[in-house]
Amino acid sequence: MNYQVLARKWRPHNFTEVVGQEHVVKSLINALQHNRLHHAYLFTGTRGVGKTTIARILAKAINCENLQDFNPCGVCSVCRELDEGRFLDLIEVDAASRTKVEDTRDLLDNAQYAPSHGRYKVYIIDEVHMLSGHSFNALLKTLEEPPPHVKFLLATTDPHKIPVTVLSRCLQFNLKRLLPAQIFSQMEFILQQENIEFEAAALKLLSRAADGSMRDGLSLLDQAIVYGNGKVPTEDVRAMLGTVALQPVDDLLIALAQGDAAAILDKINEIANLTPDFSDVLQQMLQILHRVALIQQIPTAVDHDFDIDMIAALASQLSPEDVQLFYQIGLVGQRDLSLAPDPRSGFEMVMLRMLTFKPVTLQQSPVQSVNIQQVTPKSPIKTVLSVVETVPRKEASVAVASGGESDWLSMIVAMKLNGMTREFANNCVLESIDDKVCTLIIDPDYIRSARSEEVLQKALQAYRGTPVNLVVKAKKTTIDTPAVQLTKEREDKQQASVDAINSDHNIQALKDHFDARVLPGTIEPV
Ligand SMILES: Nc1ncnc2c1ncn2[C@@H]1O[C@H](COP(=O)(O)OP(=O)(O)O)[C@@H](O)[C@H]1O
Ligand SMILES: [Mg+2]
Ligand SMILES: [Zn+2]
Structure with missing residues (x-):
């Protein structure tokens, strides 16, 4: 036939x-x-x-x-x-x-x-x-x-x-490139007409691999049918595409969110068995992190190309700071992957770096990355130089007014507060907390919102696991609020970055040989 x-x-x-x-x-x-x-x-x-x-x-x-x-x-x-x-x-x-x-x-x-x-x-x-x-x-x-x-x-x-x-x-x-969802439905329709068995996840992989082209998608589907001996199961498609199916990448991110190094190495091993292009894997990871960051800021920014449940799960497990950090490390890792002895070890190092610098507690030293724009007046070439280095950071001091057992700032982080509520909490000082009542102090000039206090009370309750009454006292205090601490810390970090740039001899060399200058206000710690 x-x-x-x-x-x-x-x-x-x-x-x-x-x-x-x-x-x-x-x-x-x-x-x-x-x-x-x-x-x-x-x-x-x-x-x-x-x-x-x-x-x-x-x-x-x-x-x-x-x-x-x-x-x-x-x-x-x-x-x-x-x-x-x-x-x-x-x-x-x-x-x-x-x-x-x-x-x-x-x-x-x-x-x-x-x-x-x-x-x-x-x-x-x-x-x-x-x-x-x-x-x-x-x-x-x-x-x-x-x-x-x-x-x-x-x-x-x-x-x-x-x-x-x-x-x-x-x-x-x-004519526009077709969306994975459009290619997916066409494949689904064709396979139903042809009476060919398939798994939806397999079509998902194929429709993404089609990269906007229906013809490429259908050619891949042809191949998959031959490969799967008349059927289209996910495992076969995964193996056939050689690229990594999204699931292991998701798993990897979840292991990362949980700070589980053993699971991370396990997953990398699993991925390596599919002989993927590791730069591709990193790329996928960056795309997912991008979606996660978007959804954390704008919960309605849903993109149906992605597994929404997984993105939502990651968005709730990772703090926005983690996401930014992982993205940054991944991006730099992408560039350096080709310099690594082999792609797999390069990839492992990127993942471990993410784990090492994951700001779980405030006591860890974060990665600091500094971007400088350097312009040489002699030529129109503008280079963007990026220096990544670790700077030891002062231990965050704790704002507890009296007898409080915990550190308010880390409680705020752990409660994963957002927007207004976080802003409000950052401006409070914890006076006391016990099984029934949490007492906070806020500056009388701060404009309060009942809604934020309500949300905060619920978050406290969830965090403590017991009903908690929130009492907010408006009075002046000499203790630094988290907001003040964060500002101070930011200023310290900024100063440390400026110092790092000013004492860097590569930059000094650029200045000496190319007449480079650091544009004021462009040094920023990340
Ligand atoms: N918009 C589309 N809707 C349905 N099938 C399409 C579409 N675009 C491409 N195809 C599929 O891909 C094949 C090649 O499409 P074609 O129109 O020749 O692409 P090109 O844009 O390269 O001219 C078609 O035979 C059809 O099976
Ligand atoms: Mg044509
Ligand atoms: Zn006719």
Whole structure:
């Protein structure tokens, strides 16, 4: 039996079957409806997003004898001949293989003759940017005075290589990359029609790997079916893609959130068995961290490309500071990965670095990274230099007014307070706390909000595991609030960074040899 590849077998035959690209389809249907077709269209976009497909559907719609809601009927002789690739008035050219001027000239010379069968002669010129300059001129001449019975449908992945003279005579449509979710549903639909068993997680992996191209996605699906012997299970797809399925990366992040070094090394081992590209793994990790950071700030910033439950779980387990730190370490690690003796050990070091500098308690020394912009007046080159170093940090002092058993600042961190409530808590001093009552002191000038106090009371209760009454006394105190401590610490850190930069001999060398100067206000500790 002949196996026809899925991408060909499932090429949409009418506008309704096209996935996505609504903006294009809608305009074309409107034009058909009002009989206002342009004589030349240019479809642009990356490979496998529907350029050729839409051009063929439009060619059919222009000539179909029995349009159904402006969709080609699929049964008239025009539609059938066109679908079978034997419609005489459709001239399809792949410019990539026909770039000589004579070819194009021959082709276009025939444009003046009336169509033999349909209403219009349609030229589809694929990869039109590959035409030579002479061929473009020949095309341009026809485009300038197109015979009324001719339509040009041009397609390209690279519109920048098309002369503006040609561009200006076309109505241009830019096709979008397809979303993983769109590719996923199409794969799901096709497999159901084909009666092929699959696991949803497998399709998730494939639709991401397709990288926005439906054709690439369907080719991967073809491969997966062969690999899985007629089925599409997740394990096989994972192995086939060789890239790491998201699950281990998620697990890795969760182990990191829990500070579990053994689990981290275990997971890396598991990932290594899939012989992945570790830089890819790191990339995935950065993408996840980015999502986590977004969702921590804007809880509604949900992206359906990601596993929402996992992102939410990480967002609640990691503090925003952790996320920023991991991201920063990952980013720098990405750059240094190629310098490591081998990618796996490089990756392990990045993960361990994240673990080492995870600011679980305030007593640990954090990583400090300093960015300096250095501008040389002699040349327009602007370099951004990034120095990463560890600076020992003063132990955070604790604000407890009297007899309190715990450190208010670390309680605030542990309660994972956000926004207004955190701000409020940072401005309080803990006077006392016991099984029933927590007493805080706040400056009488601070503008209080009942809502923050309510949220704080609930958080305290959750933190202590017992009902707690919150009493807030408005009075002056000489004890530093966490807000004051943090400001002081920030100033100390800032001063330490400035000192580090000023005493760095690499920077001194840059200053000496290139006339570099450190832009005031650009040194920032991270
Ligand atoms: N928007 C889409 N909707 C449904 N299938 C698509 C879409 N885009 C591409 N495909 C699938 O990919 C194959 C190749 O698409 P094609 O239109 O030739 O891509 P290109 O943009 O490279 O011209 C089609 O046969 C079809 O199976
Ligand atoms: Mg194409
Ligand atoms: Zn028809």
